Amino acid sequence: MKHWYDLRVVDSAIEMDEEGEQVVHYEPRPGRHTRYKVTIRLEGVDLPYVEAVTYRLHRTFKERTRRVDRRILNPDCALTIWTWGLFVVRVVIHLKSGHQIPVDHELHYDEAIRAVPPGKVRWIARRDGEAIRAVPPGKVLPWSASR
Numbered sequence: 517m518k519h520w521y522d523l524r525v526v527d528s529a530i531e532m533d534e535e536g537e538q539v540v541h542y543e544p545r546p547g548r549h550t551r552y553k554v555t556i557r558l559e560g561v562d563l564p565y566v567e568a569v570t571y572r573l574h575r576t577f578k579e580r581t582r583r584v585d586r587r588i589l590n591p592d593c594a595l596t597i598w599t600w601g602l603f604v605v606r607v608v609i610h611l612k613s614g615h616q617i618p619v620d621h622e623l624h625y626d627e628a629i630r631a632v633p634p635g636k637v638r639w640i641a642r643r644d645g646e647a648i649r650a651v652p653p654g655k656v657l658p659w660s661a662s663r
């Protein structure tokens with residue numbers, strides 16, 4: 517008998533800062549693609565049954581396979597990466613029962629960025645992990661111009 521779990525893999529480049537504002541972190545790289553800070557995680561009412569998640573990233577990542585254990589401080593098994601492209605993430609959800617649920621998740625963080633109304637997200641440029649400038653709300657960089 518099959519059991520269906522209410523679990524979904526989601527991704528986003530938009531996060532909330534301490535003041536509750538929407539923020540996108542990006543890294544401009546002259547002559548190369550702009551990179552974005554993206555978080556991949558699980559959602560669903562059956563999260564308590566999850567032990568860990570293994571994410572298999574694009575072959576261009578140095579550390580391609582990453583396992584994230586479910587912990588009190590990371591209950592949705594979130595993984596944050598810096599990426600410039602959209603690709604399929606091979607996900608294996610490890611249940612406490614010992615069963616595994618394989619999922620192919622196509623990243624689509626770009627859709628959420630484009631859907632945010634102008635002035636509703638703050639863009640923070642980074643270089644070598646440090647913020648170098650912030651675009652204030654109301655002066656949003658268009659998606660196409662930020663690539």
